[in-house]
Every structure is written in C-alpha cells, then in structure tokens.
Amino acid sequence: MSTFLGIPNAPRGVGHLRGTEPFPVAARKALANTQLRRNLGRATTTIRAKRAAVVAELPDWEELRTAGEAIKAHTMRHLDHFLAELEAQVTARGGTVHWARDAIEANQIVTGLVTATGATEVVKVKSIVTDEIGLNDALAQAGIHAYETDLAELIVQLGKDRPSHILVPAIHRNRAEIRDIFLREMKDVDPGLTDTPAALTEAARLHLRRAFLSARVGISGANFAIAETGTLCVVESEGNGRMCLTLPETLITVMGIEKVIPAWRDLGVFLQLLPRSSTGERMNPYTSMWTGVTPGDGPQAFHLVLLDNGRTAALADETGRQALHCIRCSACLNVCPVYERTGGHAYGSVYPGPIGAVLSPQLTGIEDNASLPYASSLCGACYDACPVKIDIPSLLVHLRARHVEEAGHRHRLASLASPEAITMAAAAWVMASPARFGAAQRASRLGRIMSRGGRIRRLPPPLAGWTAARDAPAPPTQTFRQWWHTEHERTEHERTEHERTGGGRP
Ligand code: SF4
Numbered sequence: 094m095s096t097f098l099g100i101p102n103a104p105r106g107v108g109h110l111r112g113t114e115p116f117p118v119a120a121r122k123a124l125a126n127t128q129l130r131r132n133l134g135r136a137t138t139t140i141r142a143k144r145a146a147v148v149a150e151l152p153d154w155e156e157l158r159t160a161g162e163a164i165k166a167h168t169m170r171h172l173d174h175f176l177a178e179l180e181a182q183v184t185a186r187g188g189t190v191h192w193a194r195d196a197i198e199a200n201q202i203v204t205g206l207v208t209a210t211g212a213t214e215v216v217k218v219k220s221i222v223t224d225e226i227g228l229n230d231a232l233a234q235a236g237i238h239a240y241e242t243d244l245a246e247l248i249v250q251l252g253k254d255r256p257s258h259i260l261v262p263a264i265h266r267n268r269a270e271i272r273d274i275f276l277r278e279m280k281d282v283d284p285g286l287t288d289t290p291a292a293l294t295e296a297a298r299l300h301l302r303r304a305f306l307s308a309r310v311g312i313s314g315a316n317f318a319i320a321e322t323g324t325l326c327v328v329e330s331e332g333n334g335r336m337c338l339t340l341p342e343t344l345i346t347v348m349g350i351e352k353v354i355p356a357w358r359d360l361g362v363f364l365q366l367l368p369r370s371s372t373g374e375r376m377n378p379y380t381s382m383w384t385g386v387t388p389g390d391g392p393q394a395f396h397l398v399l400l401d402n403g404r405t406a407a408l409a410d411e412t413g414r415q416a417l418h419c420i421r422c423s424a425c426l427n428v429c430p431v432y433e434r435t436g437g438h439a440y441g442s443v444y445p446g447p448i449g450a451v452l453s454p455q456l457t458g459i460e461d462n463a464s465l466p467y468a469s470s471l472c473g474a475c476y477d478a479c480p481v482k483i484d485i486p487s488l489l490v491h492l493r494a495r496h497v498e499e500a501g502h503r504h505r506l507a508s509l510a511s512p513e514a515i516t517m518a519a520a521a522w523v524m525a526s527p528a529r530f531g532a533a534q535r536a537s538r539l540g541r542i543m544s545r546g547g548r549i550r551r552l553p554p555p556l557a558g559w560t561a562a563r564d565a566p567a568p569p570t571q572t573f574r575q576w577w578h579t580e581h582e583r584t585e586h587e588r589t590e591h592e593r594t595g596g597g598r599p
Pocket of ligand 1: 370418419420421422423424425426448475478479480481482483
C-alpha cells in the first residue's frame with residue numbers, strides 16, 4: 094500500500110477519461126442538435142424542480158451540507174488510515190481486497206477474477222467507475238459479455254452510445270428513440286412495443302430476467318464503503334442492483350479510493366444528502382449493504398478492487414482535492430447552464446458537467462483535459478447546489494491557473510515564451526509609456542467599426558480565440574482620458590465663469 098499511495102509517483106488516470114476533441118469543438122457540434130437540447134432542457138428542468146421541493150422540506154439542509162463537507166475533508170486528510178482500516182475489516186469478514194494503480198491494472202484484476210470462475214457473462218449494477226476504466230471493453234476482449242442492468246445504462250449499451258449524465262446516462266434520449274433502440278437490439282421484443290414508460294420498462298425487465306437468473310458473477314461500484322466494519326453500500330432506484338448484489342455466486346466491487354467514509358454515523362449524513370440531491374427523493378427505493386461473505390446467504394466470494402487511477406495525484410493538490418469529495422449526485426449538472434445546452438458528450442469524459450470539468454483534468458493531468466476547466470461561465474450555481482459544498486467555481490479558476498503555469502513551464506523548457514507571457518509583456522510595454530498607452534486607446538476605436546449592435550462577434554487573429562465562444566463589447570465612443578479631459582475643461586470653464594460673474598470660488 095505504501096507504493097499505492099506514494100503521491101510523488103502517483104499514477105495518472107487512464108481509461109475513458111479523455112475526449113477525442115477539445116470541449117469547444119465538441120460543444121459547437123452539440124449545440125447544433127436541437128433534439129438533444131430539447132431532451133436535456135426538459136429532463137434537467139424536471140429534476141431541478143423535484144430537488145428544490147425535497148430540499149426545502151429540511152430545516153437543517155445547510156447544516157447537513159456542512160457536515161458532509163467536514164466528513165469528506167477529514168477523510169481525505171487521513172485517507173491512508175481509513176483505506177487500511179477498510180482493507181483489514183473486509184479481509185476479516187471473508188472478502189478479498191485488491192489494489193489497482195490504474196485502469197489497466199483494475200481491468201486485469203477483474204477480468205482475471207471472472208475468468209477464474211469460468212463465467213462468460215456478468216451482470217452489472219450501474220457503476221461510473223467501471224465506465225471510467227472501460228471495463229466492458231476489457232471483459233469483451235476476454236470473451237465475457239457484461240449485461241448493464243440499470244435501465245438507462247442498458248439503453249446506452251444497446252444503443253452503442255456513451256453515457257451523458259452521471260445519474261441519468263441516457264438523458265439525451267427521448268422515449269421514441271429508446272423504443273427504436275429496443276426494437277432494433279432486443280431479440281424477442283414485442284414488435285408492437287409502444288414508447289410509454291411502462292411498456293419500455295417491461296421490455297427491459299423481460300430482457301434482463303434471464304441474465305439475472307443465470308449469471309454467476311455480479312459486478313458493482315460502491316457509493317460508500319464504511320471503514321469501521323468494511324461494509325459496502327450501493328443506492329439505486331430500480332431493484333436491479335439488489336439482484337446483482339445477491340443472486341450471483343461471486344461479487345466483484347470496483348471502487349474509487351475516495352468513496353471510503355470512516356463510520357456508520359457518517360452514512361446517516363450522506364443518505365440524507367444524496368437522494369434529495371440526485372433524484373429529488375427523500376430516500377432512494379433500494380439501499381443495499383453487505384459486509385464480507387455470509388455463509389449460505391448471498392455471494393460466497395467477494396472481491397473489492399480499490400482503484401487509484403489518478404486519485405492520489407488529485408489528493409496531492411490541497412485545493413484540487415476537494416473534487417474527491419464528490420458523492421456523484423449530479424445536482425451540479427442539472428443546474429449548470431453550460432451542461433444544459435451542450436449535454437455530457439461534449440465533455441469527452443465519463444464525468445461530465447461541472448464536476449467533470451474539475452475532476453477529469455486532475456485524474457488525467459491537466460494537459461490531457463485542458464479545455465474542461467474553461468467549460469464554465471463561473472456563475473456559481475454548481476456550488477450552491479452541491480450537497481457537500483465543493484467550491485467548483487474556485488476549483489475551475491485554480492485549474493485554469495495551473496494550466497497556464499504548466500503551459501508556461503513547457504514553453505520555457507522549449508526556450509519559447511508562452512502566449513500568456515507574450516501578451517503580458519506586450520501589455521507592460523504599452524502601459525509603461527503614456528504616449529504608447531494613448532496610441533493603443535486610439536487604435537481600439539477600430540473596434541467600433543467592426544461592431545454591430547454594440548457587440549463585436551468576430552475579432553481577427555491573434556485575438557480570434559476570445560470571440561470564438563463569446564461576443565466582445567464594442568469599445569466606448571470616448572476613452573477615459575478623453576472623458577477626463579472634457580470634464581476637466583468643462584469644470585475649469587464653469588469655475589472661470591463663476592469667478593467672472595462675481596460668485597467667488599464655488
Ligand atoms: S460535485 Fe457536488 S453537486 Fe456535483 S455531482 Fe459531486 S456531489 Fe453532486
């Protein structure tokens with residue numbers, strides 16, 4: 094374990110954490126998809142209203158948020174201690190703990206465990222961490238088929254699609270699209286299938302039933318792991334999780350190391366915060382907990398894979414580590430004006446929205462997700478919504494600063510000045526001389542020629558990047574110096590007139 098948490102050599106995240114296109118390019122394509130925007134707008138508006146109603150019922154909501162924040166901060170400060178305690182408790186109760194440095198190691202461990210059972214099919218509970226490491230692809234390469242059993246994950250899997258939301262991975266699909274996917278991909282589905290929610294769920298239920306009853310291996314993530322007893326916890330809404338966690342002979346849980354919490358009393362705080370913030374429910378329908386192996390009851394082999402994949406690198410940044418406090422409720426996505434317009438695919442990472450913008454660049458190293466900290470208007474809605482008070486706007490600014498510093502460092506290594514350094518040097522040169530500053534102000538009047546309706550929509554290079562994603566205001570008709578000069582002259586004139594007409598000094 095000492096090497097696992099050896100922060101100076103902490104592994105970087107690999108797997109499905111990096112997009113193929115920078116956010117501005119992918120977002121531009123997403124914005125052109127009106128169906129996507131309609132689906133997202135409808136879904137996020139509904140979830141926001143539900144959340145607001147159940148949060149308003151709790152008079153101590155702010156105190157709960159503060160408690161959640163404090164528990165997470167304490168856990169991160171002593172993460173090595175709580176992970177060691179978790180490992181000891183799981184082992185003492187008949188489970189086996191595996192440590193995975195990155196996605197490749199985690200996939201090797203899980204694939205090896207499944208292969209050892211002789212199974213060629215597994216059932217899975219929705220688990221974003223297994224999406225992060227690309228587990229389904231790794232299992233497929235080993236000849237093992239993974240059934241996603243959460244309805245939204247099943248839609249994504251059958252549609253050969255990617256999740257676009259933490260909680261509702263198929264949020265970008267409407268009912269008619271889902272019916273078409275089911276008709277195309279499900280064998281034995283009723284050809285007269287309608288797009289009512291009841292009909293679609295029934296089709297999914299029938300499709301999954303055989304897999305539930307025959308699978309010998311279940312794979313899950315974990316919402317929480319309680320160090321003091323080695324108990325794992327999964328919360329869900331459909332009951333599919335309960336089936337995956339109890340029916341198979343072998344259960345494999347893959348968990349990011351940040352999911353550990355110290356004690357049962359802490360779980361009480363998070364079970365109030367999470368359902369209200371995610372689905373807008375007072376309590377989620379199914380909360381499953383298990384501790385090691387119980388003879389004659391449930392899976393008789395239990396493996397816990399503890400995944401780093403960039404988390405210790407994030408932990409090393411005392412400001413950035415706040416992103417590890419996330420309980421994946423998705424409230425920040427549902428209130429984010431950028432997410433609502435672009436959807437999750439534009440972020441290119443399995444963690445989309447505001448939390449993805451601060452978590453993914455830290456897991457992979459900033460350079461690999463450099464555009465994400467800029468994918469925000471910094472309006473602060475995410476901070477207000479976050480149940481564990483992660484200050485996402487400050488983290489975004491922090492990561493932007495890190496990106497600029499690291500880019501500057503790379504340029505210095507290449508004996509080049511960075512674009513920021515060149516811009517700042519030019520600004521310093523201009524501002525050091527009143528004559529140069531005046532000339533620059535006069536030149537800025539050119540901007541008025543390029544403006545329409547008080548806005549400049551496109552600047553020429555090298556300033557084109559500024560207007561690629563926003564308009565620039567047209568320069569004012571008068572510079573401050575001109576205004577000062579005119580005002581000063583007018584005041585002087587009035588004073589002279591006042592004295593000439595015998596009024597004395599005003
Ligand atoms: S950052 Fe906060 S609001 Fe966003 S998913 Fe995580 S816990 Fe929820």
